[in-house]
Amino acid sequence: MTGKKLHIGLSLSPTWLSGDAWRRPDSRVDEIFDSDLYVDLARRSEAAKLDFVFKPDSQFLDPATLSAGPGFSSLDPTILLTTLARETSRIGLVSTASTTFLPPYAVARQLQSLNRVSGGRAGWNIVTSLDGQANFGLADMPSSQERYARAAEFTSVVQKLWASYPHDALRLDRDNGVYADPSAVRPVDHVGEFLSVAGPLTVPEPASGQIPLFQAGSSPEGREFAASVADAVFAATPDVDAGIELRNDLGARAERLGRTPDSLVVMPGLSMFLAPTSAQALELHRETHARMSRERKFEFVESTLGIDLRGLDPDGPVPIDDLPDPNRPVRSRTHAELVRRVVLRDRPTVAELLERPEIVASAHWVVVGTADDAVAQIVERAEKGAMDGFIALPGGSWGSLGIFFDEVVPRLVERGLFRAEYSGTTLREHLTPA
Numbered sequence: 001m002t003g004k005k006l007h008i009g010l011s012l013s014p015t016w017l018s019g020d021a022w023r024r025p026d027s028r029v030d031e032i033f034d035s036d037l038y039v040d041l042a043r044r045s046e047a048a049k050l051d052f053v054f055k056p057d058s059q060f061l062d063p064a065t066l067s068a069g070p071g072f073s074s075l076d077p078t079i080l081l082t083t084l085a086r087e088t089s090r091i092g093l094v095s096t097a098s099t100t101f102l103p104p105y106a107v108a109r110q111l112q113s114l115n116r117v118s119g120g121r122a123g124w125n126i127v128t129s130l131d132g133q134a135n136f137g138l139a140d141m142p143s144s145q146e147r148y149a150r151a152a153e154f155t156s157v158v159q160k161l162w163a164s165y166p167h168d169a170l171r172l173d174r175d176n177g178v179y180a181d182p183s184a185v186r187p188v189d190h191v192g193e194f195l196s197v198a199g200p201l202t203v204p205e206p207a208s209g210q211i212p213l214f215q216a217g218s219s220p221e222g223r224e225f226a227a228s229v230a231d232a233v234f235a236a237t238p239d240v241d242a243g244i245e246l247r248n249d250l251g252a253r254a255e256r257l258g259r260t261p262d263s264l265v266v267m268p269g270l271s272m273f274l275a276p277t278s279a280q281a282l283e284l285h286r287e288t289h290a291r292m293s294r295e296r297k298f299e300f301v302e303s304t305l306g307i308d309l310r311g312l313d314p315d316g317p318v319p320i321d322d323l324p325d326p327n328r329p330v331r332s333r334t335h336a337e338l339v340r341r342v343v344l345r346d347r348p349t350v351a352e353l354l355e356r357p358e359i360v361a362s363a364h365w366v367v368v369g370t371a372d373d374a375v376a377q378i379v380e381r382a383e384k385g386a387m388d389g390f391i392a393l394p395g396g397s398w399g400s401l402g403i404f405f406d407e408v409v410p411r412l413v414e415r416g417l418f419r420a421e422y423s424g425t426t427l428r429e430h431l432t433p434a
């Protein structure tokens, strides 16, 4: 261990209602479009001294999925987080905004507004998105390469907009009647390959400086983009080796681009099915995913791996000779690569593949067990350099979430792996080692 503390965020997705978990009498599923549920979560996260709460986002809804659960139904992330800003004082508030669909001026302004009203606690999860093009007037989803090229230009424009109205432009000189120094406010005058934006922004940047940037998506283009701008990466690394590879690679890319490797905080998603005993945790995991149909699993394998397993012998191996070119266009190369890795490494049978967490539940690191099991795996990943922290994605029930707050986090504090108190007030301060 380096003695560095971990960084921990909580996803507000809410992952503990996924699968069949929303059907539990105490799930609070009827509250997911109210603010109280999220206020509770943000307050608990702040009491546990987490770095941030984080709202992933999709701007696409497939009605067919709604019979089985809320799926991607959700409130607008930045509006939701603005509600939380008034109810908390230290916790970071990381919103998600798509560079593929939205105009940069609107994104820059909303995030800077959240940043101002929260006292420097906003973060931006930069996504290039997976679905939703038809909601924004696009006939087809642009290729991954084009999405990342636009994301790079978009992000630079947003950063210029934030800087266009600097904090020290404000004079507030009542005696002489000078509100601000116009010469300190700089237009952006950007005309690029994808975007034309004049600026300046209407919201002055606070003294705490630029909003931290998060990124998710780990194809080569995604990694290069993250290494060039991100302060933190939301990673899908289901095993230790994938974590080490990603963290080393991002560090090396950052260094090549003139940044220090530890300027980038790598945070895998950690899906946790926690219960007082291992047997109860296994049962929680099983119950949560019991209803996922075989057909849905086949569809998922077909869309990520590119082969149709229907009609094959369930006890026969997944045919690796039929795997298509890994560079073919897919919705997310990160997810496609994770499933491909499982098949090439473990050589599962068709039946075994259909039961893997990467298929039934999540492409993330999954712990099914007790608080001790979760702590042991977190310590192992930290010691092996497979992460700088994680984004908690509790699964199965509120009980599982409660064990995370009441047992896992305190044990990490006891071991010196996580802060007992905040030392700063802004998200950037939380993400910077003390």
Ligand SMILES: Cc1cc2nc3c(=O)[nH]c(=O)nc-3n(C[C@H](O)[C@H](O)[C@H](O)COP(=O)(O)O)c2cc1C
Pocket: 055, 056, 057, 058, 059, 096, 098, 126, 127, 128, 129, 130, 131, 144, 216, 217, 218, 219, 220, 221, 222, 223, 234, 235, 236, 269, 331, 332, 333, 334, 335
């Ligand atoms: C862990 C993870 C989380 C993501 N979260 C979101 C999200 O909340 N909203 C969204 O529109 N896209 C999300 N994406 C999609 C990415 O922004 C990106 O468009 C996609 O992964 C394709 O890039 P890739 O080929 O580098 O994976 C996520 C991707 C990953 C891997």
